[in-house]
Amino acid sequence: MGIQRLKPVNGGTDWSKYVPNRSTWSGTLVNGLQFYTVYDVTGKGYLSYALAIVTSDFDVRMRITIDGVVKHDTWSPATAYTPTGIGPASLIDGGGRTSAGSTLFMKGVLQTNVLLTSPVFLNYPSTSASTGFVIIEQPIFYNQSLKIELSPRASNLSGVHFVVVGGIGL
């Protein structure tokens, strides 16, 4: 039995055809339960992660529409600094806080530290407006459009922080 020669395989992502795109927003969402657009892309690209937190004990909802279809709809817990969103597990660091039990940290992605207390991890796609955080280990590619919206539980919800990282191209 000789060496089997494999056929050349096309595939993989040519990252040279993309440029990174990152956006942050911090502020107040005025009307409770109304959706506010915080990131809206027309064209091809990919989403690496998106997070939203509130610095008070209120919850915020994140809805992500990809190519016109809602693929993500989650709430944060009503606990300050506890995020909702979508991203890889590598964003989450145990932080070595043994006294904190299930408290985890998600670091370096917002303008402030955030906690992840008693986290609920969800699978992609998650569209039932559950409370939790969706873990993905690969970028989500889109062909036509990406829209990310936030909705507050309360009116005049201040201290909302949002970050999105991805890229556009091809």
Place this chain on the structure above:
Amino acid sequence: MIEILRQYIEGDMQVTEYTKDGKTVSHVVKVPVQTEVPADEQIPVPPTFEQRIKALEDTILTILQI
């Protein structure tokens, strides 16, 4: 290579148009116009787990009036 073609404000959104050929728009990215955070405004640091427990203890003691 993708480059920025033009940027402008449209309502409450900042719009950035990108191009691949230097002429036509290939991508449009819209984000909310960000109000600058004043330099003297501190972004709060989240309480530690221990601080949360202490605050809860204080609340319970206040309710029980111990």
